[in-house]
Amino acid sequence: MTVDLAVPRKGRPLEAVLDRLAGHAGMETVADEVISTLRYEKAITKGEQTDDRGVYERLADYSTPADPYSPDYTLLRDDRAGMPTRIVFDSLTVDLADVEVRLVGREEPFRALRKHEFALGFDSADLVLEEVVSLEPDPLESIEALNERIDPHDTDVRVVNGLGDTVYHTLLATPETRRRGPDTDLTREFVAGYEGELCISPRYERLVEAVLGTDALAGIEFVYPESGREEEASIADAGLGVYLTVTGSTAREHGLELGERLFPSETVLMENRHETGDETIQRVRDALAAADFDTAITA
Incomplete structure (x- = not known):
């Protein structure tokens, strides 16, 4: 067989x-x-x-x-x-x-x-x-x-x-957004207390809803990267976002801070x-x- x-x-x-x-x-x-x-x-x-x-x-x-x-x-x-x-x-x-x-x-x-x-x-x-x-x-x-x-x-x-071939969906934010947001680490709790734009890839919308939880998304507006533009650049414009990272070096090059690893892409x-x-x-x-x-x- x-x-x-x-x-x-x-x-x-x-x-x-x-x-x-x-x-x-x-x-x-x-x-x-x-x-x-x-x-x-x-x-x-x-x-x-x-x-x-x-x-x-x-x-x-x-x-x-x-x-x-x-x-x-x-x-x-x-x-x-x-x-x-x-x-x-x-x-x-x-x-x-x-x-x-x-x-x-x-x-x-x-x-x-x-x-x-x-x-x-x-x-x-x-x-x-x-x-x-x-x-x-x-x-x-x-x-x-x-x-x-x-x-x-x-x-x-x-x-x-x-x-175990893990790449993480990671929470990313600019320092300015980080300072304006809730007084907490850059975690799911930060998102729960934040109101404004959250930049994600449109194909991951349901995934992001699942890993953040629907309660945390009150007051959140999803926005999406422009076609042909690096996701990290669009997240920097929005101030807050979720994207796949390994080392996070590209995110840092766009002035983003790395927050909680929300879920393994495995x-x-x-x-x-x-x-x-x-x-x-x-x-x-x-x-x-x-x-x-x-x-x-x-x-």
């Missing part, structure tokens, strides 16, 4: 999955190959690299469809200017817990699990917040609390583990509980959950 596992086609979440599986499934070389190939293709798409080979020639060079244990790639229309064709991950078969596991690339693994196309998969925790968690007066503060906010009538998907292992009754699938799930992941969720 082959167990299919939905994974992202590109980006940090896919790299996190490959990094974690590399040691656990003995696939260090092929994981490095996929990561380096996709980074190179991203650089070509962004105009940072050039290649004399056309996109179809490169695709043929990368893929070996006749060998399921070699990575396969496919083409995706990128949303950058000019809509370039981009090479992304398609599939790879590995042995895990004495089971043949096929990683299958999907644009939206979480939604594929929601539609019962897969029993197991990986995706960003952000998508779970943006689509299915309930908005409540109290803030959602951790990966461990995600399942408590999912309505069982809405979806059978639950979060199993976080992979890749998570998910299961569709309606589809995981098979013993083989459960064995794969347990192996993935035990692969030195940083967080275990039991709710």
Whole structure:
């Protein structure tokens, strides 16, 4: 029996999955190959690299469809200017817990699990917040609390583990806003006592509502970055905002202070509980959950 596992086609979440599986499934070389190939293709798409080979020639060079244990790639229309064709991950078969596991690339693994196309998969925790968690007066503060906010009538998907590839949704403010605001640290409590504009990415509106809590948003007006402008610059104009940070260096360059890390933007292992009754699938799930992941969720 082959167990299919939905994974992202590109980006940090896919790299996190490959990094974690590399040691656990003995696939260090092929994981490095996929990561380096996709980074190179991203650089070509962004105009940072050039290649004399056309996109179809490169695709043929990368893929070996006749060998399921070699990575396969496919083409995706990128949303950058000019809509370039981009090479992304398609599939790879590995042995895990004495089971043949096929990683299958999907644009939206979480939604594929929601539609019962897969029993197991990986995706960003952000998508779970943006689509299915309930908005409540109290803030959602951790990966461990995600399942408590999912309505069982809405979806059978639950979060199993976080992979620890953490980038944080962080509260940012200018010193002027900080001084005009409530006399408290730059935390959720600061937002609860603040009235005015809060700059966020429009695709994270529901996420921000969940991690701040609806009570804290009284008197808050969401504003959004101008197209083509750095988010940190727009937050500096608004005075207060929420954005993804790693070191915060770009935020500081725009004169922003870093406040509370509101929620981890992290890749998570998910299961569709309606589809995981098979013993083989459960064995794969347990192996993935035990692969030195940083967080275990039991709710």
